[in-house]
Amino acid sequence: MSDTPAPSGGGQGKRFITTTVEVEGRVESKVVELPESEPAAWDANAALRIVGQPVTRHDAREKVTGRARYTADVQLPGMLFAAFVRVDAAHARVSAIDTAPALDIPGVVDVLVAADLPRTIKVGGVKLFDSTIQFAGQPIAAVCAESREAAERGAAAVRVDYEVLPPVLTFDESVSSGAPKVRGANNLLSGFPQLVERGNVDAALRDANVVIRREYTTSGQLHSAMEPHGAVAEWDGDVVTIWESTQGVFRIRDEVASTLALARSRVRVVKDYMGGGFGAKSHAGAHTYVAVLFARRLQRPVRCVLSRAEEQTVTGHRPASQIAVTLGAKSDGALVAIDVDVRIALGIGGWAMSAAAIFRELYRCANVRTRESLAFTHLQEMQAFRAPGHVEGAFALERAMDVMANALGMDRLAFRLRNLADRDQDKDRAWSANQLEACFREGAARFGWGGWVGTGEGTSAGTEAGAEAGTEAGAEAGTEGYTGDERVRRLGGGAGNFPVGGPPHAPNDSPLPSLPHNIRRGVGVAGAVWGAGGGPPAYATVRLNSDGTIDVLSGTQDLGTGSRTILAQIAAESLGAKLEDVRVVLGDTERTPYAGTSWGSMTTASVGPAVRSASVEAQKRLLEAAGELLECHPDDLVAQESVIETRDRARRMTFGEVTRKLGNVMIMGNGSRGPNPQDVGLASFAAQFAEVEVDVDTGVVRVLRLTGAHDAGRVINPLLASSQLEGGMLQGMGFALFEENRLDPRNGRSLNPGLHDYKIPTLADTPRIDAFCIESVDPTANHIGARGLAEPPIIPTAPAIANAVADALGVEVDAVPLTPWRVLPLVRR
């Protein structure tokens, strides 16, 4: 009947099947419903008019005018304000709380302590208002008042008596014999180290020609979203509405409903605009429950928004890691053994994000053994932070790859290309698509990786060739091009040949001989792999209004990623509608069908196909209606730019003309995300290059430029994609150079709980960035051919920068961030 839907494979008449979905490195098995039909995949030859275009952000106007409403901007009549009473000790036992002084403060209306909670509420592995304090800043009570100022004064007035206990702050402390019990039987997540081995690592290390051993450390990183966590709650009868800055409205709904024993139909969660999440805003927090409970007790709306200091100290972190790496290789450059021991001080809660996984995935190696121990400590919980685990693991792996390449006397890029994985070795399956080699080669060409652009011709020729010819230029260079010429390599090259990018305050036109005596330059490269295939369940509804405008509804959210815009593009493309006629409504559990949490680089690949399916169904109905009005068969009609025409162009109607004729007869389509293909790995890939300058007098590292070549399958919107890539690379640069969650070793309190002392990059730190996705589509992964690209860009940045610093100084760089305090000792070495 219709020309688009094709039967989805594999079901054999079964309506529900079990499929696997990878989320943040975790593989989950899910039972999902098979869509009745799915559109044929957009392959490389698909003629698309709106998808793939660099259209500007649909909500940009609201954002540049200040009209976009964030959680803390929600103002409700009679609204009260809540603030927390916190205990500033990492480990303590509370003996008494006196709330009376708070209630004496003018404006204070209520106080919540543990005894007032209707049920046990667990947040991040800790009981809310528990008398045992397990991280500095753990809440013990909350105060509600007529103003935020009064709430804060009230919170400060509550008297808390507590006994400080010795805290466990590091991995070594947590696993030492006689360590105080933090959590679980032995302070280890799952009770024991996670061991994964393939091949025979010991034998392979014995047979290797070159073996290197190194130990690397990374520091704790804080998400530091510009908008702190927050919620506003209001009850209407037995229905509570929660405005929450969250990456997952349905997750918040489900957690609040389950925890407070409410029906899910009585909990509505709304997220319209949010000021960044980066992983930390995936769950209901203490602020959510406090807002909901005060609002119920007082029968008035309540706003609870965290302060900056709270945001930095209690909302989760990327934990510090220690990673010992042993690599073995043959003299011909073949990587034959990887042996890794990962030790992570998780905090008081968290999950087994795998810092070791990338060792099993990125490079071809038959013999790999990874051992991971995640220890509980008296620190805020671990929360997913953009590519959790892979960022830490990539730093250690890619540093060790450089050490090995140098030990072998090979070019560092050539060594990597020599060892690219041709399949998903960890799960022993093929990739749906993998353009990692093209990322390395095209990135190298555009960056002007010295060894790859020939000899006396200089580097800019290579860059030009790379920009024009891409892989061909690289391919030639890959086999023949490396000259080993130190001077050419050090130059880095590419002066003035970068298409777009950051401030040229970091010019590349000063040749090596003219560098000041205190400046050293170096270049580095690193790769990345990240499971980013998305998956079911995700649903969307598309409906046409009687004026021909289109609403797309889906329960996903736009964290600033641009999902609102790219889903509109997919809908307009699939419907044959004008892009400006499409409005996307997200992030409301009451208005929209289910879509999952926006994490794991999942949204585009999960929700995109659902929106396309819904749009295809709606278009089918629309054409059927138009066929009735135009007195022709629907198959004879095509839609484009919101106009329906007969194929011979003899008759036409606009969408609006059709829908106006229909009046209140609704044209709707529903779509769901089908299962992922089985036995295929779905991952996005990247290669990044960095050039740095190190001031050996001050220890200051300056990144001059970054090149990021990414493969994420089809790119729905290259403008927004480049923003994502640049942002990820800048967070990676922060991790590499500045960001460090510093704790007082005596008491576990934060030493830098603000954005002045916890340094995130500023515009003045921003290097010239050339970030791009290579031409690629992945029709095997899903029928829009796209995979995720939010997390991959943060993965290779820090190792590329650290490798460049090691290159500049000629010494091992074994820790990040590379603050002057870490760099100066390296210089003196």
Next chain:
Amino acid sequence: MRLTINGRSRNVTPRGDESLLETLRERLFLTGTKLGCEHGECGACTVLLDGEPIYSCLALTAACEGSSITTIEGVARGDTLHPVQEAFIAADAVQCGFCTPGQVLSAVALLERNPNPDDEEILSAMSGNLCRCGTYPKILKAIHAAAESMRATSARPNDESGSSAANTVAVHTERASSRPEGV
């Protein structure tokens, strides 16, 4: 006391310790000005005080009497966006958008002072506005584009009757020049 906000005179009665940020957000419901840190660290609360960018979280409302304040709500003229806003949209200098009002106001102030800033001048003027999404490369690009568009508009003859860009620039220049010399 009276404040002039976005060209309108407003009567407010702040507490003595009340920040301009709190007055704008909680009394006047001008929530485009964001609270990111309340410690002068992030720049999300940037507004223009007599044409100069300030952190409204560090300014006492009581000390602003008689001053002219521009918030993000006052940058566009009706539906006509300021060239900086247009350029931010075109360059995608916006991700989550939370820091954007502050970024836009800092950029507007910069271009009023200096219609033709070079990279260094932009970095210096903008590095007090943090963005965790990392839109910096696009912000730099947008400011250059806005500067160019504003210069093109003001170079055009007869710009009094001309486009919104010229009007917007004129309004801001007037405000800036009403300050005493050297402030």
